[in-house]
């Protein structure tokens with residue numbers, strides 16, 4: 001864990017704040033590549049993951065942008081109440097959304113706060129002299145984080161904005177005009193990513209050219225829909241069977257019955273709760289597992305995922 005302090009807070013929009021973080025003793029911070037994130041430990045002990053939203057400059061600052069979620073379980077609300085000078089801890093940067101090759105042309109797609117890991121990618125591509133396009137969807141100009149910064153950036157000619165109140169992005173139109181050798185990077189809500197990638201697949205993009213990162217967690221409406229189903233979990237080693245009621249997660253259900261699976265994010269992105277699955281079909285709601293791991297169906301993230309079958313047998 002690094003000991004950080006909030007050095008500055010900038011209001012991007014009415015519900016998005018940008019936080020400049022520095023080491024509390026002014027030390028240099030570990031560097032990172034575009035697409036990286038840090039896990040921030042808040043004063044309450046909550047841990048949340050945020051993308052680093054600009055390329056390293058002085059080597060002594062990290063910058064994150066945080067949307068205050070109306071349905072927040074506490075993380076974004078708590079962060080929005082903090083003031084300059086507050087001490088925080090954070091884990092060193094990690095990256096599951098790497099810019100595969102800064103010299104390879106790329107299409108960047110972002111929706112809402114999903115712009116945060118995309119900005120350093122655009123900065124890096126510009127710096128490398130690589131051709132790229134950035135397509136950024138938001139509700140309206142006044143609610144668009146980095147609107148002014150992108151307009152005045154050195155790569156503003158590469159940026160196209162889409163405001164849902166006037167014009168939504170048409171992935172078919174954008175992708176039809178692009179070269180299939182370009183890499184595609186998408187960050188935003190699950191349905192936005194799904195729309196972009198399924199259109200790219202239809203148009204013949206090879207899988208290895210498709211890169212995506214969800215918001216910190218799956219969309220709340222997906223979770224809500226999923227949480228309406230009841231199912232059973234069986235513990236393989238003891239044969240005990242428990243009912244997972246609608247609105248309860250597997251980890252919550254097991255914990256109530258004295259079986260503790262370690263968790264951290266409780267949103268499906270950190271990997272802490274990964275559990276082997278012996279039988280049953282998981283309804284994967286995490287953003288941690290790869291497509292092939294989901295397809296194999298031998299692992300589940302029980303902090304958020306549920307069941308498509310009547311029961312799941314966990315290797316516990």
Ligand code: FES
Pocket residue numbers: 262263264265266267268269270271272273274286288301302303304
């Ligand atoms: S606790 Fe983070 S993925 Fe389950």
